[in-house]
Amino acid sequence: MGARTPKEPVKSMVEPVCHVPYIQHTYDPPKCQNQSSCIDAVKWVQDFHMDTRGWDDIGYNYLLGGDGRIYVGRVMLDLAQKRVKCAIEMGVITHDYNCTDIETKHINMWLFLFVLTLLKSYTLASICDEITWVSRAEWGARTPKEPAKPMVTPVLHAFIHHTDDPPKCQNQSSCIDAVKWVQDFHMDTRGWDDIGYNYLLGGDGRIYVGRGWYACGRHTLGMNDKAIALSLIGNYESDAPSQLILDLAQKWVKCALEKGVITHDYQLHGHRDQTCTTCPGQRLYDIIKKWHNFKGGKLDTYVCNKTLTTISPSLDIDYDIEF
Missing domain, CATH: 3.40.80.10 (Peptidoglycan recognition protein-like)
Known part of the structure; x- marks a missing residue:
C-alpha cells in the first residue's frame, strides 16, 4: 500500500477484551471500486489522520475497500489471544481452533469478527445519510x-x-x-x-x-x-x-x-x-x-x-x- 511510518509506535491496548469491533465509514474520500483508487483512498485517510488530526498514524485497525480487499491499518498483535478468546466465548469458533502462527491467527480472527459484524450492520443505515x-x-x-x-x-x-x-x-x-x-x-x-x-x-x-x-x-x-x-x-x-x-x-x-x-x-x-x-x-x-x-x-x-x-x-x- 505504501503506508507512511508512524510518528510513534502504537500503544498496546489492554481493554476492551471482548467487545465486538466498531463499524464505521470514512465519509471522505468517496467509495473506491478498484485496488488503485482504494490504495489512494487509504493513503488519503492516513494523511488526514496524521497531518490534519495530528495523530501518530492512521486511526483504523482495518479499512474495507469497494474492491473487496481489506487494508491493514493499525495491527496490534498482542491482542491476538484476547480476540481469539473473545471469539471462543461468543461461540464463533471452537476451543480447538488453531492457526500456523499468532499473526495469522490475529488477522484471521479480527477480520472474521469484522466481517461478521459488518454483515450484521448492513441493515443499519447511517443517520448522516x-x-x-x-x-x-x-x-x-x-x-x-x-x-x-x-x-x-x-x-x-x-x-x-x-x-x-x-x-x-x-x-x-x-x-x-x-x-x-x-x-x-x-x-x-x-x-x-x-x-x-x-x-x-x-x-x-x-x-x-x-x-x-x-x-x-x-x-x-x-x-x-x-x-x-x-x-x-x-x-x-x-x-x-x-x-x-x-x-x-x-x-x-x-x-x-x-x-x-x-x-x-x-x-x-x-x-x-x-x-x-x-x-x-x-x-x-x-x-x-x-x-x-x-x-x-x-x-x-x-x-x-x-x-x-x-x-x-x-x-x-x-x-x-x-x-
Whole structure:
C-alpha cells in the first residue's frame, strides 16, 4: 500500500477484551471500486489522520475497500489471544481452533469478527445519510481569507444557534441566499476569515456546510475550539421551527455522535448558556431544553462579551447577530 511510518509506535491496548469491533465509514474520500483508487483512498485517510488530526498514524485497525480487499491499518498483535478468546466465548469458533502462527491467527480472527459484524450492520443505515447536505461549492461559498484552525475531536459541547437575520428561508434558492448573506456579514462586517458556524439549517430541510466538522468556528465565545455549532436560519424568539427542522437538528447531533465529532457524554446547549445573548430565541430554547443531553443555565465557562471594552480582530470574539 505504501503506508507512511508512524510518528510513534502504537500503544498496546489492554481493554476492551471482548467487545465486538466498531463499524464505521470514512465519509471522505468517496467509495473506491478498484485496488488503485482504494490504495489512494487509504493513503488519503492516513494523511488526514496524521497531518490534519495530528495523530501518530492512521486511526483504523482495518479499512474495507469497494474492491473487496481489506487494508491493514493499525495491527496490534498482542491482542491476538484476547480476540481469539473473545471469539471462543461468543461461540464463533471452537476451543480447538488453531492457526500456523499468532499473526495469522490475529488477522484471521479480527477480520472474521469484522466481517461478521459488518454483515450484521448492513441493515443499519447511517443517520448522516438521512440528511441532505449542501456543500460549500454547491451554495457558492467565498474562499476563506485564512484557513481555519483544525479542531481536536471529539469535543464535549454542541451549541444550537439561530441566525436572527436573515429571515427564515423556505426553498433552496432563498436558503442559499441566506447562507451567503451570513458569510458576507461575518467576513465583511465582523472581519472574520470565513462564515462562523460549522453548519446552518435551512427551512428547505437541508443542512449547509459552514466550516465543517473539524475546524474551529467563530460562533460561541470561549468555546470556538472545543465545540461545534448548528445555526437555524431565521429568528425563533416568538415562532417555533417546524417539526421537520427540529427533527433535522436532532439528526445533526446524532450524526456528530456517529462520526465521533462529539463525545458519547456530550452536552447540548443553547448559545445563551455560554454568553449574554437571547440566541437561539426563546421558543427554540424552550424546545431544545427537552432534548437528550441538554445542559442549560450559565455554564462554568460563561462569559459576557458586553463587558468587553476593547475589541480586536485577533481576539476570539463572537457576537450573535442581534448584538
